[in-house]
Amino acid sequence: MPHHKSAVKRVRTNEKRRQRNVAGRSRLRNAVRTFRSTAKPEEADALLREAISELDRAAKRGIIKRATADRQKSRLTKSRNRLAS
Numbered sequence: 001m002p003h004h005k006s007a008v009k010r011v012r013t014n015e016k017r018r019q020r021n022v023a024g025r026s027r028l029r030n031a032v033r034t035f036r037s038t039a040k041p042e043e044a045d046a047l048l049r050e051a052i053s054e055l056d057r058a059a060k061r062g063i064i065k066r067a068t069a070d071r072q073k074s075r076l077t078k079s080r081n082r083l084a085s
Contacts, residue, residue: 024063028054035076041084048080 002008031054035047052073059069 021063024058024061028058028063032072032076036079039083041080044080044083048076051076 002011031047031051035044035051038044038047055064055069055073058064059066
């Protein structure tokens with residue numbers, strides 16, 4: 001239980017940010033999961049673009065690290081290229 005006014009505010013803002021991060025991470029995971037579940041190359045292009053966009057957005061907002069986003073984008077792109085051949 002916070003004893004200072006600033007600590008009370010910190011508890012509130014931490015919870016807001018936590019909820020925002022949870023929502024962002026969920027949106028990211030859903031985009032990646034949707035891409036991985038597709039088997040059609042035509043659909044895969046649009047889903048890959050969306051997944052990459054979500055990865056970049058999450059990295060920009062600090063939900064995941066930039067290197068993690070880059071690694072996942074690389075792996076998703078490789079997966080898309082294997083799907084085409």
